Amino acid sequence: MTMNLRNWALSLLLTSVVTTLIANLIGNHVSIAESIPGVLSLSAIAFVGIALGKLIPLKIPPIVYVVLTGMVVASPISPIAQPIIDSTAKISFMAPITIVGTLAGIGLDFKSFISQSWKMVIVAILVFTGTFLIQATFAEIFLNVTNAFD
Amino acid sequence: MESTAQPQQSIWGNLKENYRLYIAAFIIVTIAEFIGVKTFHVGSALIVLYPMLFAIVISVLLGGDILRFFTKKEAKKASSLVLVVITPFMAKVGVLAGANLPELVNVGPALAFQELGHVGTILLALPVALLLGIKKEAIGATSSTCRDKDYGLICHLYGSDSPEARGALSIYIIGFLIGTVYIGFLASFVASINFFHPLALAMACGIGSGVMMAAASGTLAAIYPDYADQIIMLAGASDMLAAIVGIYFTLFISLPITKKLYYFLEPKLSRGNSRHGNRTKLKGDA
Numbered sequence: 001m002t003m004n005l006r007n008w009a010l011s012l013l014l015t016s017v018v019t020t021l022i023a024n025l026i027g028n029h030v031s032i033a034e035s036i037p038g039v040l041s042l043s044a045i046a047f048v049g050i051a052l053g054k055l056i057p058l059k060i061p062p063i064v065y066v067v068l069t070g071m072v073v074a075s076p077i078s079p080i081a082q083p084i085i086d087s088t089a090k091i092s093f094m095a096p097i098t099i100v101g102t103l104a105g106i107g108l109d110f111k112s113f114i115s116q117s118w119k120m121v122i123v124a125i126l127v128f129t130g131t132f133l134i135q136a137t138f139a140e141i142f143l144n145v146t147n148a149f150d
Numbered sequence: 151m152e153s154t155a156q157p158q159q160s161i162w163g164n165l166k167e168n169y170r171l172y173i174a175a176f177i178i179v180t181i182a183e184f185i186g187v188k189t190f191h192v193g194s195a196l197i198v199l200y201p202m203l204f205a206i207v208i209s210v211l212l213g214g215d216i217l218r219f220f221t222k223k224e225a226k227k228a229s230s231l232v233l234v235v236i237t238p239f240m241a242k243v244g245v246l247a248g249a250n251l252p253e254l255v256n257v258g259p260a261l262a263f264q265e266l267g268h269v270g271t272i273l274l275a276l277p278v279a280l281l282l283g284i285k286k287e288a289i290g291a292t293s294s295t296c297r298d299k300d301y302g303l304i305c306h307l308y309g310s311d312s313p314e315a316r317g318a319l320s321i322y323i324i325g326f327l328i329g330t331v332y333i334g335f336l337a338s339f340v341a342s343i344n345f346f347h348p349l350a351l352a353m354a355c356g357i358g359s360g361v362m363m364a365a366a367s368g369t370l371a372a373i374y375p376d377y378a379d380q381i382i383m384l385a386g387a388s389d390m391l392a393a394i395v396g397i398y399f400t401l402f403i404s405l406p407i408t409k410k411l412y413y414f415l416e417p418k419l420s421r422g423n424s425r426h427g428n429r430t431k432l433k434g435d436a
Contacts (some may be wrong), residue, residue, distance in 0.1 A: 007164050008234060014165075014172040016235040019179040026183035027201060045244065063360065066237050067390045067418070070244020075251050085249045088242060088344035093371065093382050094187075094200055096239040100232060101202035101330075102178045104361065105168050105209025106220055107229030109323070119282040120317075120391065123275055123291050124324040125332065128357065130271035131295055132336055132366070135388075136346050136354035138264035143350055 005051060017043055019099040020091065037087040037111040042096065045084075046068045171224045171231075178208050189372065198338060198372045202365070203331060218393040236360050243386030250383045257353070257384065261391050264353055265399055268294065272408050280412075280419040287317030293408040294400040296321035297358040303400055325359065333357070334365040341373050348374040352381040357389025 003011070017039055024035045049066030056065070074084050182205035186230075189198050212219040220228070247254055272292050279288035290308070294300035296318045308314040332354075341351060348370065355366040367385035371378040 003230075003234070008162065010161055010164055010232050010236070011168075011231055014168075015175055015231060018236050019176055020238065022176070022180055023183045023201065026180065027186060036324075039238070042238040042241040042245075045241035049241065049244075050237060063237065063240050064390065066240045067244040067247070069388065070241040070303060071248040071251070072244075074245040074248030078248070081248070084245060087305035088245050091242065093378075094202065094239055094364075094368050096242065097361075097368070098179045098201045098205050099175060099235045100239065100361055100364075101205035101230045102175050102182070102209050103228040103235060104330075105206040106175070107225050107227075108213060108390065109212055109225075110210055110213055119279075119284055120287075120291065120320040121324055121328070122282065122317040123279045123284065123288070123423050124321045125328065126278055127271055127292060127295060127321060128325065128329055128333055128362075129336060130274045131268055131357050132333065132354045133340070134267035134270040135264045135356070136350050138267045139260055139350040139353035140346050141411065142260035142263050143257075143347060145382075 005047070005054070009047060010051060012043055012046065014097060015103070016099050019102075020096045023095040023098050024091055027098075028095060030090050030092075034090055037083075038089070038091040041084050041087050042070075042091065045073060168224070168227055171220070174212070174219070175228075177211075178205055181208060186374070189409060197285060198334065198369045200368060200372075202368075203334070204328070208422075232361075239364060240386075241362060243382070243390070246379065247387050247390070248381040250380070251382070254383065254387055257387075261353060261356070261384075261388050264388070265391065268399070269407060270402055272404060272411060276408060276411055277415060277419060280415055283315070283420065285416075285420070286313035286412075287320070289405075289408050289412050290314035290317035291321045292317075293405045294318075295359065296325060300358070300400055307405075313354045325362065329359070330362050330365045333362045334369045337366040337369045338373065347375045349380060349384055352377070352384040353388045355381075355385035356390070356392045358389065358392040360389060366396075 020039050020042075021032050021035050024030045024039075025032055046066050049069040050062050052065040052069065053062030072078060074081050074088075078084070179201075182201040185201060185204045187198065187200045192329070211217055213225060275292040279292055284291070288302045290296070293304075296304075301315070301318045301322050304312075304318040305315045337351065337355070340346065341348070346354075351370055352367060353372070355363045357363065357366075363385050367382050367433055370385075371381045374381060
């Protein structure tokens with residue numbers, strides 16, 4: 001990513017932070033004031049994760065550090081686990097995602113997609129269907145063998 | 151790091167250049183949220199359409215190729231911002247995982263085990279690609295689900311102008327456009343068959359793309375409200391594992407298998423071996 005952290009934070013504020021607040025209000029009926037602590041917690045976790053990704057010179061996608069940071073601060077060993085879990089629970093799972101679809105749609109090169117040959121569409125459908133179904137089958141087998149949820 | 155090689159943009163520069171994009175994105179999200187979640191039945195399958203999908207449709211319509219509301223530069227900026235705005239969602243996934251850590255430890259081996267499932271995908275997709283007349287592009291296209299990291303890997307190995315990379319890029323773009331919508335439909339449809347445990351389906355959502363994982367697991371959470379939190383946690387964990395080990399899995403297991411299978415099947419399945427024109431040298435060949 002060719003963005004410094006200051007610009008990264010500003011971009012996040014003007015896109016994800018404001019739209020998650022409004023999405024949680026319209027879609028999930030949680031007032032903006034009530035959503036603010038949760039949205040800020042998620043943004044802070046994201047910021048720390050991205051900063052770690054810049055500091056640690058391993059070839060791992062930075063998003064992995066974001067997930068790991070969220071996991072550590074919400075795990076039983078973390079002193080701030082409870083406030084983090086409680087505040088972020090107010091933010092619906094889908095609220096932060098609407099802006100992702102928006103920007104992905106704006107950035108999409110529609111022409112080159114249309115000119116993609118139909119053959120590749122067939123291959124893509126097979127790849128995604130196969131991955132989903134085979135992973136589900138493996139997971140089902142494993143869950144049945146180990147009774148992981150009993 | 152790379153960031154120092156680029157001219158650093160000031161805060162005001164960022165605002166001035168992108169204010170149209172920020173305002174438009176805010177309005178699109180608001181409209182999409184007002185449309186809200188729509189559910190309907192197709193046969194016995196419960197189809198869930200949620201604001202994100204409406205947002206994609208509205209933005210593609212406004213985009214540079216149809217209504218031309220956005221400039222090329224803004225479209226490019228929007229693409230790069232996708233990586234930024236997905237992070238709070240991934241943070242939420244992490245928090246859910248941390249809050250359910252003991253349960254996650256229980257299913258860790260299952261998640262690792264199901265990563266192997268991708269080998270089956272190669273066996274399914276590669277022969278079909280060859281029958282359709284696709285050549286070396288098929289190696290890039292079927293060796294993984296071709297998300298950002300996989301495309302990066304293929305480019306790194308074969309060069310970005312190689313047929314292998316072209317194939318991976320095709321699947322990447324198609325996945326971006328219809329993959330998200332398709333995987334949501336697929337999750338609804340498979341759930342309606344009632345064969346798999348909801349949590350097995352949740353684990354299948356990890357295909358290495360945060361957006362696709364969100365589409366599939368969001369749909370499943372709407373269908374199985376009692377399992378909603380567990381579904382999202384497991385889908386996130388599965389996706390995280392796919393992201394962490396996926397690139398090594400592609401490099402050491404699925405890509406070698408794809409190549410072996412390709413050279414074994416290609417002479418048998420491809421029509422007209424003379425059309426071997428797009429053979430290119432591997433990067434680093436003399």
